[in-house]
Amino acid sequence: MEFHYKVVYSKRKTLTITVERDRSVVVTAPQGTSPERIQRIVESRKLWLYEKTRHAQKYDPLPHPPGKELVSGESLLYLGRHYRIELVEGEGQIEFDQKFVVPRHLVGKPLVFRKWFIRRAREKILSLVSCRAKNLGVSFKQAKIGDSKYRWGSCTPNDNVIFNWRLIKAPMFVIDYVVVHELAHLIEQNHTPHFWNIVRAQIPNMEKAKAWLLKNGTLLEQDL
Structure with a gap:
């Protein structure tokens, strides 16, 4: 079986292979690595790649993901719980008090909610x-909130850590796991037993968090 993969060159000294949640394969290689060497390494990991690309945690995005409408009685996911939307008269902005209080003039402007989630992600994450x-x-250079389509978080070759704004919809124990996961890559780049020991030492309920993402990942993908 032949695997198609994308190559990203970095200043790091080791080569890593990542299978994204959409089952695409990304090879991060040191600058100057020949295509022939990359191909040989990918060939040597074929069995591992075959298993990873068929893992239950990798999924194809829904062709028509369900969305939310800004109507009274609808609910939105925030920090692991669904909170009701209440439409009110007025010209203000979104307020949150165990429910989303939304002025009617914002109906039809989903980007307003996206900006609200991003602000909360910056504050909490x-x-x-x-x-x-x-x-x-x-230590890391920068921590950012981003909009990666198939990653909850990433640790870049320049030691920046980036987290998907949609994570703010997940419970804090899940957010905590993703944060530690990416920071642990500053110690160990690959998903070795040593890497998982680092994460588990900080997040004893790591498996619970991974199971939550496996079950609810498609819900987080929705813009609302």
């Missing part, structure tokens, strides 16, 4: 990143 980095004894 980025502060957690700083705290967890201290616990792990690692």
Whole structure:
């Protein structure tokens, strides 16, 4: 079986192979690595790639993902719970008090909600990143909130850590797991037993968090 893969060159000294949630294969290789060497390494990992690309946690995106409408009584997912939307008169902005209070003039403007989620992600996720980095004894250049289509988080070759804004819909124990997962890559680049030991030492309920993402990942993918 032949695998199609994308190659990304970096300043790191080791070559890594990643299978994204959409089952695509990305090879991150040191600058100057020949295509022939990359091909040989991919060939040597064929069995592993075959298993990974068929893992239940990898899924194809829904062809027509269900969305939310801004109507009273509808609910939105935030920090692992569904909260009701209540439409009100007025010209204000979205307010949250165990429900989403939404002025009617914002109906038809889903980007307003996306911006609200992104602001909350910056507040809650980025502060957690700083705290967890201290616990792990690692340093990063920048922590950012991004919009990667098939990753909850990433650790770049330049030691930046980036987290998908949609994560703010997940429970805090899941967000905590993803944050530690990416920061642990500053210690160990690959998903070796040592890597998982680092994550598990910080997140004893790691398997519970992974199971939650497996079950609810498609829900988080929705813009609303």
